[in-house]
Amino acid sequence: PDRSDITYFGAGPALLPTTVLETAAKSLVNYNDTGLGLAEHSHRSELATKIVEEAKADLASYLDIPDDYEVLFMQGGGSGEFSATVYNLVNVWVERRRQRILQEAGIGAGKEISEDVILTELRKAVEQDLKIDYLVTGSWSLKASQEAARLVGPEYVNIVADGRKTNDGKFGKIPDEKDWKLSKNAAMVYYCDNETVDGVEFPSFPKALEPVGEDGPIVVADMSSNILSRRIPIKNFSLIFFGAQKNLGSTGITVVIIKKSLLPPAVGTPAPSLMRKLGLPVGPIVLSYETIAKNKSLYNTLSIFDVYIAGQVLKKALATFADKVDGQQILAEKKSKLIYAALDAHPESYKVVPDKSSRSRMNICFRVTHGDSIDAAEKLFLKQATEKGLTGLKGHRSKSSQIPFKELIASSQYPKAMALQTKSRDEVNAW
Numbered sequence: 001p002d003r004s005d006i007t008y009f010g011a012g013p014a015l016l017p018t019t020v021l022e023t024a025a026k027s028l029v030n031y032n033d034t035g036l037g038l039a040e041h042s043h044r045s046e047l048a049t050k051i052v053e054e055a056k057a058d059l060a061s062y063l064d065i066p067d068d069y070e071v072l073f074m075q076g077g078g079s080g081e082f083s084a085t086v087y088n089l090v091n092v093w094v095e096r097r098r099q100r101i102l103q104e105a106g107i108g109a110g111k112e113i114s115e116d117v118i119l120t121e122l123r124k125a126v127e128q129d130l131k132i133d134y135l136v137t138g139s140w141s142l143k144a145s146q147e148a149a150r151l152v153g154p155e156y157v158n159i160v161a162d163g164r165k166t167n168d169g170k171f172g173k174i175p176d177e178k179d180w181k182l183s184k185n186a187a188m189v190y191y192c193d194n195e196t197v198d199g200v201e202f203p204s205f206p207k208a209l210e211p212v213g214e215d216g217p218i219v220v221a222d223m224s225s226n227i228l229s230r231r232i233p234i235k236n237f238s239l240i241f242f243g244a245q246k247n248l249g250s251t252g253i254t255v256v257i258i259k260k261s262l263l264p265p266a267v268g269t270p271a272p273s274l275m276r277k278l279g280l281p282v283g284p285i286v287l288s289y290e291t292i293a294k295n296k297s298l299y300n301t302l303s304i305f306d307v308y309i310a311g312q313v314l315k316k317a318l319a320t321f322a323d324k325v326d327g328q329q330i331l332a333e334k335k336s337k338l339i340y341a342a343l344d345a346h347p348e349s350y351k352v353v354p355d356k357s358s359r360s361r362m363n364i365c366f367r368v369t370h371g372d373s374i375d376a377a378e379k380l381f382l383k384q385a386t387e388k389g390l391t392g393l394k395g396h397r398s399k400s401s402q403i404p405f406k407e408l409i410a411s412s413q414y415p416k417a418m419a420l421q422t423k424s425r426d427e428v429n430a431w
């Protein structure tokens with residue numbers, strides 16, 4: 001089939017506007033009449049710097065990112081950020097504690113303190129106080145929390161709430177905020193704004209994470225699969241990250257929006273030797289926000305071609321939506337409402353997995369329950385959908401969680417279901 005014959009619903013990598021791809025294809029052969037393709041130009045060249053800076057500025061404009069935030073282009077994907085957030089924010093936690101110890105000892109006011117005393121105090125602080133908070137509402141935040149436990153040790157990881165515990169053992173509902181168990185002064189409170197596999201999305205910024213700002217918690221959000229789909233109160237977050245491949249561009253770059261108060265000169269990085277003495281991990285240099293920020297995202301070779309594609313998507317979005325991301329939000333809400341309404345109108349055939357309170361506007365997880373066998377019904381649904389040019393509908397299904405249809409109905413335990421990305425040919429072609 002031709003590109004225009006297909007409506008593709010796959011969760012990622014997602015569809016890109018055809019005109020962006022056509023321009024990009026030309027740039028891949030000969031960029032701006034330089035006689036060289038974009039992927040052949042050095043990331044150290046002036047044109048590469050310009051592409052990076054323009055993409056940053058366009059993202060800042062589209063999302064209204066305030067001046068006290070830095071935008072970083074990195075590599076390693078969302079999974080790389082599961083690790084990077086831990087390394088960097090544990091560093092910040094230790095450095096702030098070190099500064100407090102110095103201050104309390106009267107350093108700067110003529111007093112002295114030995115390195116041994118600092119170390120003893122810090123060890124005590126780490127043992128008593130260091131916590132990294134995770135809200136586990138789906139498989140991606142679960143993975144992030146597991147990575148933290150792997151890197152620093154499970155004793156430092158606090159699960160604020162686990163969506164499975166209040167929903168029959170399955171993800172599908174964000175636990176009530178009054179049941180969240182937040183730590184005091186955690187290195188961060190982490191959550192995934194849209195759980196791609198489970199179809200669970202936070203309806204808005206959680207009240208429990210207020211007050212926002214320097215006196216509030218350090219809030220970190222994974223927005224890999226819903227960035228650019230609604231207005232976000234950036235100032236409520238210390239850090240937002242997302243892989244580009246779902247909602248911004250092609251596979252290969254990761255974007256971090258970070259508050260400058262978490263970077264030098266506001267806060268330095270403790271010496272690696274100190275972190276080792278505290279039994280805490282020292283991260284790889286390519287995951288260091290300080291290093292990436294200092295080098296304006298060009299510490300090492302970056303895929304400029306992928307930054308270029310993201311930049312072109314942003315330019316198109318800026319030209320398409322007069323009220324920027326608000327315009328895209330209206331579209332995302334309209335489309336998801338249409339699909340949920342169609343599914344809800346036929347309860348004999350479809351069952352939406354997540355609870356109404358936590359339904360994602362981006363990934364619609366549902367099961368086809370028509371007839372005696374869910375497997376046969378879904379096979380038939382997928383076959384007939386493909387015949388109509390509706391592709392990528394088969395979701396992320398974990399085999400181990402599949403249970404027979406009758407049992408499923410009886411127990412109302414619906415396994416991870418079909419994820420449906422609400423991006424369509426019409427939407428993309430309309431761009």
Ligand code: PLP
Pocket residue numbers: 012076077078079080140192194195196197222223224225243
């Ligand atoms: N976070 C979310 C919400 C995702 O949907 C994904 C991937 O699908 C990831 C993280 C992992 O991203 P990556 O494959 O870029 O490591």
